[in-house]
Amino acid sequence: MATEIKAPTFPESVADGTVATWHKKPGEQCHRDELLVDIETDKVVLEVLAPVDGVLSEILKPEGDVVLSSEVVGIFEEGASAGASSSSVADASAQPTSSVDSSLEEPILSPAARRMADEKGIDHAAIAGTGKGGRVTKEDVVRHVEEGGPVVSAPAAASVAPAASAPKVEATAPVFSGERVEKRVPMTRLRARVAERLVQAQQNAAMLTTFNEINMKPVMELRAQYKDVFEKRHGVRLGFMSFFVKACVEALRRHPVVNASIDGNDIVYHGYQDIGVAVSSDRGLVVPVLRDTENMSLADIEAKIREYGKKAMDGKLGIDEMTGGTFTISNGGVFGSLLSTPILNPPQSAILGMHKIQDRPMAVNGKVEILPMMYLAMSYDHRLLDGKEAVTFLVTIKELLEDPARMLLDV
Structure with a gap:
C-alpha cells in the first residue's frame, strides 16, 4: 500500500523549509521510525521518519527543494521489500573481491x-x-x-x-593550481535567517552599548569551594553562567523596563523572566530560552543549559525551545573575546555580553592587586531605555556578582 511521506507541520512563524538530506534512496528498505529525510527550516532541522516497515519507492522533492508545511516529499510502499536492493547485493557478493579495501x-x-x-x-x-x-x-x-x-x-x-603517483582527475572536476583555492557553499537557512535578523535589529532599533567591569574573584572562590559538593549532589557542574542568569533575574525584577519590549506604539511589560542563552552550533547561532528562570535553582539552570548545548550541537532543538524570551545573555568569553558589542535579539530591548576573565592590576583601597576581571557589555534599545536605566541595571548585576550573598539576602 502506497503512503505519502509529508513534510512536518510547520508553526506559524515558519513559512517553508528546505530538503536538506535524504538518508534513503528509492527502492531502499526502511524500518519503522528509521530516519528518511531532514527538512531544514529557518530555526531547526526537522526529521521525517518511516511510518512503518517498507520501501521508499519515490522521491518527489530532492535535496535543495523548498517545501511547504505538510507538503508531500516522497512515496512510501508499506510492507514492501527491497528486492532490487537484495539482488544487487547478491550480485555484488558473487563478483570477485575488488582490490580496493572495503x-x-x-x-x-x-x-x-x-x-x-x-x-x-x-x-x-x-x-x-x-x-x-x-x-x-x-x-x-x-x-x-x-x-x-x-x-x-x-x-x-x-x-x-607526488605528482607522478597522483590519479587522473575527471574532466568535469575543477582543477586548481597553487594554494589559492576557493570553495563556494550555500548558506544554511538558519545562518541566513540569523543574518537577516541581525541586520533588522541594527536598522530598526536605536541601539547603544554601555560597559562595566566586574571582579570575578568572589564568584570564583564560591565556585571553587562548593563545585565538588554541588556536582556530587546535583549531577551537573557548577559554571559561571548560572550565577549570571540569577543575577540578571534579580536585576530584571528591580528594573522591569529592561525586561519589556516595544510592540508598535505600546510598551509590553513582562511579569516573568524568560532568558535566552546564545549557543554556537555547527549550523549557526541559536538562542534557546530558559523559561521562568525566577523559579529555577542554580542546578536547574546548569542542567538546562547543558541540555540545550547538546541539542544545539546535534541539531535537535525544537522551535518551541527557541521562541519567546524577554532578555538574552551572550558569552563570547568562551572563545577568548575580551570585549564586544552584542546585537539585540528582537523584540527584546536588551542583551548582556559576557567576556573573557583576565587577570589585571586593579587599585583596591589604595593598593594594587591582581584580580580576575571581566568586561560586561549591555546593548539596549534607546527608544525604550534611557542611559540611566541601562547603566543602573548593569551596575546592579555587577554588585550582585561581586557580592553573591546579595542574591540570597535580596539586598
Whole structure:
C-alpha cells in the first residue's frame, strides 16, 4: 500500500523549509521510525521518519527543494521489500573481491557528523560508526579526534602526494593550481535567517552599548569551594553562567523596563523572566530560552543549559525551545573575546555580553592587586531605555556578582 511521506507541520512563524538530506534512496528498505529525510527550516532541522516497515519507492522533492508545511516529499510502499536492493547485493557478493579495501567504502554519516568531519578534514571512511546499522554520529567524530585518529581526508592526502603517483582527475572536476583555492557553499537557512535578523535589529532599533567591569574573584572562590559538593549532589557542574542568569533575574525584577519590549506604539511589560542563552552550533547561532528562570535553582539552570548545548550541537532543538524570551545573555568569553558589542535579539530591548576573565592590576583601597576581571557589555534599545536605566541595571548585576550573598539576602 502506497503512503505519502509529508513534510512536518510547520508553526506559524515558519513559512517553508528546505530538503536538506535524504538518508534513503528509492527502492531502499526502511524500518519503522528509521530516519528518511531532514527538512531544514529557518530555526531547526526537522526529521521525517518511516511510518512503518517498507520501501521508499519515490522521491518527489530532492535535496535543495523548498517545501511547504505538510507538503508531500516522497512515496512510501508499506510492507514492501527491497528486492532490487537484495539482488544487487547478491550480485555484488558473487563478483570477485575488488582490490580496493572495503574499509575505505563511504559510510553513512548523520548531517551533523558529516559537517564536522568535513570541517576538520577527516576521511569519512576512517571513522568507526556506532549508530544504528553502522551509522556515524557526531559523537563518533568527536571520539575519533580525541583518540588521535587520522584527520587528513583522502582528497587532502592525495593533494600532497607526488605528482607522478597522483590519479587522473575527471574532466568535469575543477582543477586548481597553487594554494589559492576557493570553495563556494550555500548558506544554511538558519545562518541566513540569523543574518537577516541581525541586520533588522541594527536598522530598526536605536541601539547603544554601555560597559562595566566586574571582579570575578568572589564568584570564583564560591565556585571553587562548593563545585565538588554541588556536582556530587546535583549531577551537573557548577559554571559561571548560572550565577549570571540569577543575577540578571534579580536585576530584571528591580528594573522591569529592561525586561519589556516595544510592540508598535505600546510598551509590553513582562511579569516573568524568560532568558535566552546564545549557543554556537555547527549550523549557526541559536538562542534557546530558559523559561521562568525566577523559579529555577542554580542546578536547574546548569542542567538546562547543558541540555540545550547538546541539542544545539546535534541539531535537535525544537522551535518551541527557541521562541519567546524577554532578555538574552551572550558569552563570547568562551572563545577568548575580551570585549564586544552584542546585537539585540528582537523584540527584546536588551542583551548582556559576557567576556573573557583576565587577570589585571586593579587599585583596591589604595593598593594594587591582581584580580580576575571581566568586561560586561549591555546593548539596549534607546527608544525604550534611557542611559540611566541601562547603566543602573548593569551596575546592579555587577554588585550582585561581586557580592553573591546579595542574591540570597535580596539586598
